[in-house]
Amino acid sequence: MSVVGSPTRPYRGVSATDRTARRRADLLAAAFDLLGTVGWEQATMTAICARAKLTERYFYESFASRDELLMAVSEELADRIRGVVVAALDEAPPEPAAAARAAITVFVEMLTDDPRVGRVAIVEAGATALLRRRRHQILGEFADLIVAKSHEVFGTDALPAPRDRINALLFTGGLAEVLATWLTGEVDATKEDIIETAVNQFVRTAHQ
Amino acid sequence: MSVVGSPTRPYRGVSATDRTARRRADLLAAAFDLLGTVGWEQATMTAICARAKLTERYFYESFASRDELLMAVSEELADRIRGVVVAALDEAPPEPAAAARAAITVFVEMLTDDPRVGRVAIVEAGATALLRRRRHQILGEFADLIVAKSHEVFGTDALPAPRDRINALLFTGGLAEVLATWLTGEVDATKEDIIETAVNQFVRTAHQ
DNA sequence: CCAAACTGACATGGCGTCCTGTCAACTTCC
DNA sequence: GGAAGTTGACAGGACGCCATGTCAGTTTGG
Numbered sequence: 001m002s003v004v005g006s007p008t009r010p011y012r013g014v015s016a017t018d019r020t021a022r023r024r025a026d027l028l029a030a031a032f033d034l035l036g037t038v039g040w041e042q043a044t045m046t047a048i049c050a051r052a053k054l055t056e057r058y059f060y061e062s063f064a065s066r067d068e069l070l071m072a073v074s075e076e077l078a079d080r081i082r083g084v085v086v087a088a089l090d091e092a093p094p095e096p097a098a099a100a101r102a103a104i105t106v107f108v109e110m111l112t113d114d115p116r117v118g119r120v121a122i123v124e125a126g127a128t129a130l131l132r133r134r135r136h137q138i139l140g141e142f143a144d145l146i147v148a149k150s151h152e153v154f155g156t157d158a159l160p161a162p163r164d165r166i167n168a169l170l171f172t173g174g175l176a177e178v179l180a181t182w183l184t185g186e187v188d189a190t191k192e193d194i195i196e197t198a199v200n201q202f203v204r205t206a207h208q
Numbered sequence: 209m210s211v212v213g214s215p216t217r218p219y220r221g222v223s224a225t226d227r228t229a230r231r232r233a234d235l236l237a238a239a240f241d242l243l244g245t246v247g248w249e250q251a252t253m254t255a256i257c258a259r260a261k262l263t264e265r266y267f268y269e270s271f272a273s274r275d276e277l278l279m280a281v282s283e284e285l286a287d288r289i290r291g292v293v294v295a296a297l298d299e300a301p302p303e304p305a306a307a308a309r310a311a312i313t314v315f316v317e318m319l320t321d322d323p324r325v326g327r328v329a330i331v332e333a334g335a336t337a338l339l340r341r342r343r344h345q346i347l348g349e350f351a352d353l354i355v356a357k358s359h360e361v362f363g364t365d366a367l368p369a370p371r372d373r374i375n376a377l378l379f380t381g382g383l384a385e386v387l388a389t390w391l392t393g394e395v396d397a398t399k400e401d402i403i404e405t406a407v408n409q410f411v412r413t414a415h416q
Numbered sequence: 417c418c419a420a421a422c423t424g425a426c427a428t429g430g431c432g433t434c435c436t437g438t439c440a441a442c443t444t445c446c
Numbered sequence: 447g448g449a450a451g452t453t454g455a456c457a458g459g460a461c462g463c464c465a466t467g468t469c470a471g472t473t474t475g476g
Contacts, residue, residue, distance in 0.1 A: 126334025173385020174378035
């Protein structure tokens with residue numbers, strides 16, 4: 001017998017839970033790398049396992065399906081992005097243009113410094129019905145962040161509901177589209193052009 | 209033999225070219241319907257042919273692959289949307305807010321009156337690498353339309369390049385995202401809220 | 417009316433992925 | 447040292463879609 005089951009003993013000096021966690025992390029990293037380079041259609045279970053140097057059996061140790069793994073990749077990345085944006089907002093001065101510039105800058109740089117990040121977070125995020133739904137939720141959460149910050153910096157001058165949220169969605173969706181276009185090299189502009197235009201848009205539209 | 213080859217004779221009173229064209233149209237309609245309801249993953253060749261009441265052999269009479277058919281569906285729809293928007297712009301008065309409202313209104317209504325249109329044009333348009341590329345091109349063309357109209361209505365007051373185009377991409381991408389969210393019922397707003405917010409955004413951002 | 421063209425239903429093979437199973441080699445614990 | 451746990455490599459079946467082939471029945475033109 002001795003199928004994989006639930007490993008309990010240390011192996012090569014590593015505990016059972018650590019080994020399982022390591023394999024899970026390897027799978028996540030391999031999936032992220034493939035998703036961000038060759039794309040969803042080529043990021044097959046076989047390819048992911050090969051890149052992670054793991055047998056397909058260990059795939060099912062941590063994930064029930066390919067979709068579940070790719071969702072986890074997307075989730076992890078969204079958390080990282082949200083983290084840096086929230087941190088930038090917390091440190092920024094409570095002045096509209098400065099706060100917007102700080103948040104937009106870290107957001108844009110995060111998505112463009114490593115092309116795989118942008119591709120996974122924006123381009124490949126619409127590949128399956130499941131990923132699309134999650135992508136909507138995530139952009140919606142970013143919109144909520146923006147709405148909260150808008151009311152904070154603009155006070156009673158902020159847009160009233162539901163226009164505050166619609167405007168925030170217009171903003172996040174637009175920025176995602178611009179970055180996707182920019183990542184594929186179809187727009188002739190610098191990173192600063194994008195940041196400045198986005199900041200300008202936010203400052204002009206987020207109040208009455 | 210008499211395989212399908214290139215039909216030449218009339219059949220049931222219909223000429224050969226008309227029959228081929230009819231089958232092609234049936235396939236396009238079936239693919240559009242499936243794409244707009246059950247989505248890309250379920251819009252398989254077998255399912256499309258079954259809905260069109262045609263044998264798979266006739267699929268290859270008009271299309272080389274499933275991707276080619278779905279691209280044609282997307283293409284046809286983009287042409288229709290561009291048509292109504294251009295028509296609305298041509299008829300609109302040369303005043304910023306009025307022109308924007310006219311174009312945005314027909315655009316939004318086109319995509320929301322028939323839910324399949326919105327789903328095909330926006331939601332399912334990111335399913336494959338090929339569709340994504342085409343989607344970018346199409347949104348880029350809409351951005352070009354907006355840039356041209358901006359310079360027309362705002363004159364020397366319009367944004368300079370490349371910010372005029374970045375701003376237009378922010379706008380088209382944002383509107384697409386908002387409509388996608390609205391189509392899935394995740395935002396609590398009326399169609400008028402969306403149109404007003406979008407018009408407001410354009411009027412405030414498309415000039416210096 | 418007959419041969420040829422056309423159509424629809426079905427059948428078949430190829431292909432790639434998913435998913436499970438087997439087995440030898442290695443490591444741990446007693 | 448030996449039994450049991452762990453790992454990696456590989457085999458093989460199941461399944462679904464793609465792609466092509468066969469064939470009987472219908473329609474057309476001479």
